[in-house]
Amino acid sequence: MTTSTSSATSIQQGSPSRLRSWPASPAIAMLVLRIAVGAVFIAHGAQKVFVYGFAGTSGSFAEMGVPLASIAGPLVGLLELLGGALLVIGLATRVVALALAADMAIASILVHLPFGIFAAEGGYELTLALAATAIALVFAGAGRFSIDGVVTQGR
Template sequence: MTTLENNHRLLAAAQIVLRLAIGFLFAAHGWQKFSQFTIAGTTASFTEMGVPVANLVAPVVATLELVGGIALILGIATRIFGALLALDMFGAIVLVHAQGGVFVAEGGFELVLALGAGAAALALMGPGSWALDRLFVRRKGAQRDSVNA
């Protein structure tokens, strides 16, 4: 086994670990906004935090986090959901958490930054070889090859 092959396997393993961890946390936070806080409660909380158009933003963010988290876990549209979730976390830092400092105990941005960085990393590097995205890419490639044959 060459070093290059070993690095590819390590990268693929790192990508799936990152997808599973970041995806799980986003899905859990999205589910929490729907089930525990409810959309009405999330909207009220966002309003209190000063989030503009909270009645529109709350259900969009809850849906993005739930659906996007599941998509990351499965490796579906990973780059798209990674970018959207990174933007979601950037907005959370700017609008809510920056004034709280670093630590989450004081309302700070440490968790939001970690989630955003993980989502941005997935947007930049893609899902890895163990993802449903790869099945669709292979299938499209096989269909294209059979048409061109």
């Protein structure tokens, strides 16, 4: 089997693939990540605020042993609903993502940890994945296709 010298040279030099060299790919990745994770938070926040209501959410939190459930229930519902929307549009992304990561870390520890990893059994797989994604957004930021990106490009 023979290889051309130019092919071997480009492989040895570690030339990037077309996808990696496409300038918009990290920005598109952050957009997709923000929209997907934001949508999940919006859905869970809307469920707490509009389906169960503040009283129902607070009651559920109290049954699960969440401290200060009457405050935590409405606060978490609003954080997830509004924070998810802010992630989708990419506004105040790092601050919002930090708050959501804390929300998911606390939920993992206080509620889901005793049930193991699998969500079907009440475990922490979803809260862990959402916390990890939110932490990634804290460090990476919203990306170019966001309100944060537009604001910072003007500086």
